[in-house]
Amino acid sequence: MGFIVRDCVRCGTKSVQHSVSGSTYQGENRWELFCVCNRCTKSSIYVFHYGGNKNPHDLPGQLGDGDYGQLDNVAVKIATTSLDLAASIPERIAGLFREANECRQMTWYEAAGAMYRKTVDVATKHIYATDGRLTGKIPADALRVRIKSLGEMKILEPDIVEVADVAALDGNDAAHDIDPYTADEAEALEYLTMDLLDRLFVRPARLAEVRAKQILAGQRKPA
Numbered sequence: 001m002g003f004i005v006r007d008c009v010r011c012g013t014k015s016v017q018h019s020v021s022g023s024t025y026q027g028e029n030r031w032e033l034f035c036v037c038n039r040c041t042k043s044s045i046y047v048f049h050y051g052g053n054k055n056p057h058d059l060p061g062q063l064g065d066g067d068y069g070q071l072d073n074v075a076v077k078i079a080t081t082s083l084d085l086a087a088s089i090p091e092r093i094a095g096l097f098r099e100a101n102e103c104r105q106m107t108w109y110e111a112a113g114a115m116y117r118k119t120v121d122v123a124t125k126h127i128y129a130t131d132g133r134l135t136g137k138i139p140a141d142a143l144r145v146r147i148k149s150l151g152e153m154k155i156l157e158p159d160i161v162e163v164a165d166v167a168a169l170d171g172n173d174a175a176h177d178i179d180p181y182t183a184d185e186a187e188a189l190e191y192l193t194m195d196l197l198d199r200l201f202v203r204p205a206r207l208a209e210v211r212a213k214q215i216l217a218g219q220r221k222p223a
């Protein structure tokens with residue numbers, strides 16, 4: 001059995017030997033090594049690039065920086081991957097959505113549902129804080145009432161009000177219902193919340209960008 005040397009991502013020990021106790025082939029000379037830290041005995045996975053004819057876990061000596069192949073510097077991250085979101089979504093709101101998505105990736109569906117609800121909540125408050133037509137107006141504490149009044153004041157189009165209201169009601173379920181919130185429910189709420197953010201922030205920003213280009217090109221008069 002060979003070994004690798006990396007900083008342990010489990011106990012934090014620098015440049016510590018890990019025993020390679022297993023390997024699986026992933027295609028194109030790419031292997032995943034199952035590595036056990038000699039300090040804490042916890043395991044992590046590293047990608048190893050090796051075209052030899054043995055299973056890497058049968059190789060003696062040091063893998064990667066020693067006699068064979070190349071070893072990635074960073075361990076495979078098992079937890080979650082962070083979503084790329086449009087820059088036009090305000091950072092605070094994008095952060096909430098990302099956190100909700102990461103909860104869903106971790107199979108924490110109730111937490112995900114509650115976080116999507118919070119995303120909708122903060123997004124509607126953001127409109128009150130930034131839309132000039134709402135200066136001096138106090139947003140309702142209750143989310144669904146707030147959404148309804150944004151529709152009544154013609155700040156939001158009826159289709160957006162509907163998406164927001166469905167998302168809010170469903171998020172209430174995740175946050176308050178006794179029944180478990182399921183994977184499918186969390187996925188559906190994620191789509192709905194993304195659709196809402198798209199209509200509220202992404203589409204208007206894209207429209208403004210194209211309009212600005214047209215004005216610059218003389219195809220359109222400034223408003």
Ligand SMILES: [Zn+2]
Nearest residue numbers: 008011037040
């Ligand atoms: Zn360790």
